[in-house]
Amino acid sequence: MKYIDEFRDGALARRLAAAIAREADPTRNYSLMEFCGGHTHAISRYGIKDLLPANVHMIHGPGCPVCVLPVGRIDNAIELAGRPGLILATYADTMRVPASNGLSLLKAKARGADIRMVYSSADAVRIARDNPHREVVFFAIGFETTTPATAVAIKEAATLGLGNFSVFCNHVLTPAAIANILESPEVRELGTVPLDGFIGPAHVSTVIGSQPYEYFSEEYRRPVVIAGFEPLDVMQAILMLIRQLNDGRAEVENEFTRAVTREGNAKAKALVADFFELRRSFEWRGLGEVPYSALRIKEKYRSFDAEARYGLEYRSVPDNKACECGAILRGVKKPTDCKVFGTVCTPENPIGSCMVSSEGACAAHYTYGRFKGVPVTAAAAP
C-alpha cells in the first residue's frame, strides 16, 4: 500500500535496530515513555520490543482516551442513555468500558437503551437530523485530535437549528497529563519511575503543534520527540531520544515532519477556542483530579451542552480494588504486575479500562504480546 508500506519496511527496521543497538550506551538504562495509546499499539502489534536492546525500556503512558475516562463519566453516559426516547451516539471503544453496578454501555444497550455506535461526530448530527422528535446526545471523548471534530458537529447542529442535539463533553488535554506525570511523587521525589524522555503524540500534535512540549524540555529537562504512529516512526524516534540523552540534550524534536508543524493547525485550534473553555478540574482514571486538564462547552453554546441540559451530576467512583489501571496509566506498573491481568481481567471481561481499548496497555499486551516469555518449540522460534 502506497505511503503505508514505506513506513513498515522490515529491512529499514533492521537497520534502525542496528543503529539503536550501536548507539545505546550499554552502561546505562534508557526509560522512554510513549505517551500515546497509538504508539503503544504500534509497539505491540509490530513487535518493536523484539528489535530493541535490553537496556531500552518503553513505558506506556496515559494517552488512551478510553483508558483515562473515569467510571463516573461512563455512569453519566449510561444515565443519559436510560432516559426515555433518548439516543446516545458514541465511538465504539467506549461500549465495553466497565461502569458501576456491573454495567457498561454494551450491557445498557442489551437492556433496551438506544445506543448507536458512530465512526464520526458527523454521524451523530445526522442521527439527530433524521430523528427530529428524539433527543440525541453525542458522547464526546478524546484528546486534542477529536475535539475539533466535536466542535464541527456543534457548529453544524447550530447551523441546521437542531434543537434535539447535544454533546456530553469529555475532551481532555495532553500537556496537562504530561505535566501531571512529571509532577507525580513517583517521578519527582521517590525516583521509583525513571523517566528519561518522551515519544510525543502524533495526531494530537498535528492539531496543537510541537510548541506546547517546549515547556517540558525546558522546565523538566526531558527530551521529547514527536513521532508518527507507524512502526518506523517509533523506532526513528527512539533513536533520536537516545542521541539526545547521550549528548545531554533535552529538546523538542519532530520526527513526524510530514504532518506536524511547530504551530499546529491554526484553523482547528481557532474552532476549538470558539466552542470550548477550560474546566477548573477533571478526574482522570489513574491520575485523579488534574487541574485545567479538560474542556467544557462555552456558556454561549449551553443549549448543546448535555451536562447543563440534563442536569448531570458527576459522582467520582473508585476503581475496582484489584485493578492496577491507575498505576499502569502513570507508568508505575506494567500490565503483568497486576494480579488480575489475563485471569479475571481479559478483553472479554475487562475489570479495568486499560483492558478495553486496543490502545490500552493491558489489551495491547494481552492481544499481541502475552506469548512473550512462554517457551515455544524450536519450529516457532524466529
Added chain:
Amino acid sequence: MSDVRSDYVRPVDFKRGRVDMTHGAGGRAMAQLIAELFVHEFDNDWLRAQNDSACMEVPAGRMVMATDSHVVSPLFFPGGDIGSLSVHGTINDVAMSGAKPLYLAATFVLEEGFALADLKRIVVSMAAASRAAGVPIVTGDTKVVEKGKGDGVFITTTGVGMVPDGVDIGGDRACPGDAIIVSGSIGDHGVAIMSLRENLSFETGIESDTAALHGLVAAMVASVPGIHCLRDPTRGGLATTLNEIAAQSRCGMVVRERDVPVKAQVNAACEFLGLDPLYVANEGKLVAIVPQAQALHLLSTMRAHPLGRDAALIGEVVEDPLHFVQLETSFGGRRNVDWLTGEQLPRIC
C-alpha cells in the same frame, strides 16, 4: 355472464406487491406464493410433490449435515446477495468435512411489508446458485413476522452430503509440522459489505468472494485424501479459524504475514477503518491443514482450480501447550494473533 375463466387466480404481484401476514398464515396466499415463487424457481420433483418433507435415496456411508442462518445487512452487495450467500454458506459448511453436498433445505423468515420484487430477486439468485452448484433445494418453510420484528428477510439453509471413503477431516486433526494453506486473498467479503453500510459507505471495486467451494474441495480430496483439516474462515476471519483449529487440535501455529494474500484495496480499506484483514470475513475461501510432505502437491492442485488460483502456503502448525497462533510480522517482530474480542462488524453473513 363474466368472461373470466372459472379457474382463474390473480397471480402474485411481484412488481408492486409486499409481504403481508397472510403469506405465512398457511392459507391460499401462502400456497400461491410457494407455488409461483419457490417451486417455480427452485423447480425440482421433490418440491413439486408438495409434501411437508422431501424423500430421497441416499447411498450407504457417512453423512454430514450442516445448518447456517443468514441475516446479512444489506441484503444486496457487490458480488452477491443474501440468496446466493445462503446457498454457498451451507454448501461450504458441508464441504469442509470433505463431503460432496447433495441436498439443501431453506427456511425464510419474512418481515411484513418486505417488497415481493426483492424477495423474488433473492429467490432467483438462490435458484441460480443452487443450479450452478448442482445441489437442489428440496424442502423449505416460510414464516412471516410483523413489521418491525425482522429486517426484510432472514434465510436459514440446511444441507446434507456424503463423505468419500478414506477421507477423515476434522478441526482436531492438525499436527505439529503440518502446513497451513489458504485458498486465496482474505477479507474481500467483509470489506464489500462494509463499503455499503450507511454510516461508512466508501467506494471500492472490491466484490464479495461468495462462492460454493465443494468443487475445489472435491479436487483437493481426490488429489490429497490425507488432508487433516478444512475450514472456511467466515465471521472472525482467518485469525479466528486458526485459533479454533489450534484449540481443537491442542497445538500452536506460526503464520508468516508476508505470505498471507490480501488485496491492496482490502488492505487500504482495513487501514482507514482500523481493522485487521486477518479478522475480516470471507465467504469463498478455505484454510487447509495438511502434512508437510503433501503440501506442495495440494497447493498445485488448488492453484489449478479457478477458486484456488491464488492459494498460498502461509505457515506451520507447531507444538504449543497454550495453543497460541503467532504471526511473524513483515516488520521483523513476532506477535500473537488472538481470538476476536467483541464484535468487529455485526450481521456480516
